[in-house]
Amino acid sequence: HKEILKLNEDPRVHGVCLHLPPASLTSRVLNTIKPEKDVDGISDLNMGRLVRGDMSKGFVPPTASAVMELLERHEPPLTGKTVLLVGGEGPLGVALQCLIERSGMVALKSHGSSEVLQRQVMQADAVVLLQTGHMNLPPTWIKPGAAVISFEPSLMTGMLNVVRSSSHWLHEQQYKAWRLRSLKLQPLTPVPSDIEISRAQTPKPVDQLAEEIGLLPEELEAYGRTKAKVRLSMLDRLHAQPDGKYVLVAGITPTPLGEGKSTVTIGLVQALSAHLKLNSFACLRQPSQGPTFGVKGGAAGGGYAQVIPMEEFNLHLTGDIHAITAANNLVAAAIDARMLHEATQSDKALYNRLVPSVNGVRRFSPIQIARLRRLGIDKTDPGSLMPEEVSAFVRLDLDPSKVTWQRVVDTNDRFLRKITVGQASTEKGQMRETGFDIAVASEIMAILALADSLSDMKNRLARMVVGTSRSGQPVTAEDLGVSGALAVLMKDAIKPTLMQTLEGTPVFVHAGPFANIAHGNSSVLADKLALKLVGRNGFVVTEAGFGADIGMEKFFNIKCRASGLRPNVVVLVATVRALKMHGGGPNVSAGAPLPREYIDENLDLVAGGCRSNLRKQIQIAHLFGVPVVVALNVFKTDTQAEIDLVCQIAKECGASDAVPCHHWAQGGRGSLELAQAVNEATSRPNNFQFLYNLEIPIVEKIRTIAQKVYGADDIELSPEAKAKIDYYNQQGFGTLPICMAKTHLSLSHMPEKKGAPTGFILPIRDVRASIGAGFIYPLVGTMSTMPGLPTRPCFYDIDLDPVTEEITGLF
């Protein structure tokens, strides 16, 4: 206050810029400022800078030059940005529009209806209020960082209004414990089926959940009552908010039955949010419909640790996988059609069709100009191309035997693994062998998981390499002219889907790439949004696919590199069943009854598993400098002695803590111990580091993973793998990270080798690349990218009651 009084008297001071906490911006302080001084802004309000005209001339109506002066000296400069003129219908508005456009900004006049106005204000980089009555623009409409310029006579009052509501709004931005209404659980014994448990709980309306966790209504796009997509604009709004704590759930090498990473993840957030009252979010992958109707069943967790409604989670969700399928298959159709058209048309015919004359004018589209640039042709007039330039432009000249792009379907359809297409007479003999992968194995899914904005996703989609030309050049989606359409198809899929656990705590479901040939992690964007929403003291628990040697290694080396995020703790999920297997127990296989060793107490087998696989997986996490909490997912056949033994040895092996979890039978209450251990571990020292530097040669990166993570003595490259590595190096892809395609059933490449195998050489059969996703993937053995249906698939038991609309048989 006194400071301001002093400034008022200082002749050198022409303006006052207030940097004060909102609470102290009382009318007393504001009134202190002499009208002679410019009030040049109340910045740091997050909601944007509030700028005022030159008051030294008194309260005159604004002039075009006064507005221009303010706009032009704004920092950062507004060149190329959008300036919205609110209430400028008169001559001043017209004059300003001309001046603004001339100075390189984009002028926009406000529209009458309040909906349109809101949209315009939200998108504008600067808002000029030319009439009275507009100071009541809700501050939430204003884009963070946008300038607001007002000449209104009642400015002081108006400003105070804005300050008051923005201080309220700022308060809303701050971290605080959610007022989350958790849903009560009354677990039954024996535990009913997953679908029965899910159906017995009524989820909160998703808009209520969204409000509880601090989302604004305009950031939500509901899909029915229990699912909603969350807009990425939230990231801008909360960019100044500190991130919460980041917890990765990984597992030891699993049996073919799976060890419950998803249920541990869900149980943990139920415990953190609903019981310890700590903001926390689970980030999960969207399941494929293939396994849901095939062998494995759904993936919404299980027992009393589930995402609800589980049928919504397991079916179409909000259509992301369908969008990926549509985008992937549009690329495939474009490839084959293009090869046919190139094979059957002259350069001239192709050129005339690709660059047609529309109303007498021929013009390259932006996507075509991008291709010309890549070809080194710096022309924009279609008439000026030399014949050889036309030929280079129109012919992608894809080598049919080197098309790497496959079609996809989200169904376990084994007969599509290898097919011949183009056998109809209309395709003029252009047959070729190709195949379908399951949709989640699409590179577009990997991109969805790694993209950190819409433009990043669009760029990655354009970069995807679909094959090689006869002259050995990579051909991209952009070369096919399809990358804009792909971005359009994926524009909603990029928004994570909000759902809830059985106890009413929030969950993001987003992306779901395969963890064997792709990186197998949920999306960077879901994690980022969740980290902002939970705030400084909150927790985001995200899950990596398969064993820690695969999912966690890729999480660190690929996903964390893409996101820039650093995890605080790794939760390593183990089961007595899997530990016994690693300790030397007999084979475990889906469909067959479990051998007695897995039902009766057997401390020797347990100890063997702990001292081999569990120890090794803990060490792998420590390679990255992150503390580990072991979560023992307790089954009803586990004895207390077995449980105690696992926890004891895990701690001996370096785990920060090791605790049993009973979430399946008890929900969050059963995971309280784990929640406390995780909370505790976040205060441990954390020296995160990547395993390898991107600059080292591809072969060295592969060797590092094989030796340090898998425990191999060395790697052995097939001639094919060597040739591919040379090719990728030559194409400039040598600095991409590595995404190993290896069995998840062993630390080695041999599924039957349990425990922690040593003394083996890892054979690299082939090396491929997902340039859009941004990784090189060496193939260790044969990886199936299309599961099959068994004799009696899950769908036999799935049914719908047409009267109650209840689903049965999903699990």
Place this chain on the structure above:
Amino acid sequence: HKEILKLNEDPRVHGVCLHLPPASLTSRVLNTIKPEKDVDGISDLNMGRLVRGDMSKGFVPPTASAVMELLERHEPPLTGKTVLLVGGEGPLGVALQCLIERSGMVALKSHGSSEVLQRQVMQADAVVLLQTGHMNLPPTWIKPGAAVISFEPSLMTGMLNVVRSSSHWLHEQQYKAWRLRSLKLQPLTPVPSDIEISRAQTPKPVDQLAEEIGLLPEELEAYGRTKAKVRLSMLDRLHAQPDGKYVLVAGITPTPLGEGKSTVTIGLVQALSAHLKLNSFACLRQPSQGPTFGVKGGAAGGGYAQVIPMEEFNLHLTGDIHAITAANNLVAAAIDARMLHEATQSDKALYNRLVPSVNGVRRFSPIQIARLRRLGIDKTDPGSLMPEEVSAFVRLDLDPSKVTWQRVVDTNDRFLRKITVGQASTEKGQMRETGFDIAVASEIMAILALADSLSDMKNRLARMVVGTSRSGQPVTAEDLGVSGALAVLMKDAIKPTLMQTLEGTPVFVHAGPFANIAHGNSSVLADKLALKLVGRNGFVVTEAGFGADIGMEKFFNIKCRASGLRPNVVVLVATVRALKMHGGGPNVSAGAPLPREYIDENLDLVAGGCRSNLRKQIQIAHLFGVPVVVALNVFKTDTQAEIDLVCQIAKECGASDAVPCHHWAQGGRGSLELAQAVNEATSRPNNFQFLYNLEIPIVEKIRTIAQKVYGADDIELSPEAKAKIDYYNQQGFGTLPICMAKTHLSLSHMPEKKGAPTGFILPIRDVRASIGAGFIYPLVGTMSTMPGLPTRPCFYDIDLDPVTEEITGLF
């Protein structure tokens, strides 16, 4: 009032049942009733019967036997129905639960939370209020026809509350003009691109639109802000509401460029709703993504007659086509996997896998019991089947050369027209030739369009024939065990999607089957829902695919048979361009510039087209006894003389009226004349009749269509077609309606024959059947079920601005 007083004194009268209009149920009337008399119900309130206990004993707390007496004498009986006990936690509740269950009803106790309570009340057939404080249950919660029983001491007041709010609610059920806030249009000249027009208009929030047209919030499932699915429960709520008027939009035989049926449909409802203030709904088909990214572009109308936002309409919408794709391809995967498993396993191995022992018990699933029934095996114990019964049960024995089920994809992927699958070594040499159709050609799409409830859809899905066994028996989706899963995949797709036109009037988008091999009409359910929502004096305008000879004929003979609905008027869309073509003008083809004849005035060509094709198409509509209004979709090159000539000849040919429409350039205002003509025509006599009786032989049905609709002299069946017809007759499919698969570019089977060809024999190459959809489809010539991509597909121009999220290049 006096009547009641008399009754009060009559000792024979123990109860009073009030049958009065809600308005007269004043407290004076109600207070007149002596408390000694039973007030046994205020029925006819639609909202349910309000029943009261025996008052002759005074206001005592209810007894279990009093409640039971009321429940047991309720008409209709409540046996098997659900009785909800609200507030019955005490011993009375427990006793009642036992008694209710013993008497064959289902007792349910209320749950504390108001959301659950609401859901429970909504589903209950009777609600018993056992405590005070529950009379405020909103009447809208109560299922129509449900009984409400209360013993509350404050009954009189409570009852009045209910009566008052239910009278309000009843009023809401009545037909009334919508309070629709229409969106203002300010059409620009020249007309901007479709996406620019769409983007310039801000749609109303879909929940606001829903409220304006009388939907209840609980009947809506929003998908984002501008689309929502509408629950079928609305049909129950409004079952007593009279239907609106039903208008079919069909067209003359089109040029390959299309003549604007969709824009006419949208322009007409814009005129009816936004200008004439008559409730009206457009029912449109969902477009396939194939054409959107291929040649044709989107299908949301065009110019100032569009559905907005057009990009939402043209992209994933609410995922229905994706759900169809998933369901269709699950069937395909099940077929091939089953053939593989049967080829590689013994009867015993198949049986052990199909009917596995779970915890020591073997049990048939319901879907398997259904198959046993079809095989004539009346057993339920898996252990009791004879070996030959086991063999019949486990072996569908599909003949690989007679599998008719194709896979689908919603992409123009010509290379999938004919493919060989099963070439991977894992498929053990079980290769076969098959193909993909575009997703909208799937039988499941045809079913979605014809089903009139969830259970009807489920039954149709189960009945779908996928191929023939080696012994000649049809094999169904139910035989594959997949029909329950299909219903689950389709459970949301069955709900129509609500959107809006550029002028803010409501549109249902639902289903979109091909009009050549399928019936090509939007869904029965969307039409039915819309007819209830518009009410007695409202209009539902629905569109049939392609020319009237195809789309309209199938609309009448297939869709109207399935729905039981009868149209009031046919709007027949014509353009000067198409009429000139039929009058002898040169060839019109996509991509090539229009010949001069189509740009300059040419009255001879116009007259020729009117007296041939237009006349014939009017006659076809008259075959069904429905009045016709011709809508001339005016292009800017049409001259006034041409326009006048068309209208004059159309009326000479029997049209009730014929008017020019300018919706493309002007929106609803440009279709006012059409709207008035349609309104007028609904008062014309309408003697609807089907073209053929279902009981006549298949051949006769085909001949009737060929002669009466197409103008053929006769039909000629190939030996293959004859054999198929015999087979279908033998299988009991002879009474299905006929869905002709014929070119839409001519009334005949020869696309080059324009006008109204005569003197030809219609060749029937083959005959197929969609048993689930419920029709036989003869193939007249070759119909492509998978479009291709041209050299420069639409996707070249489609792009997304990653900052503004605006889409360009969609049209």
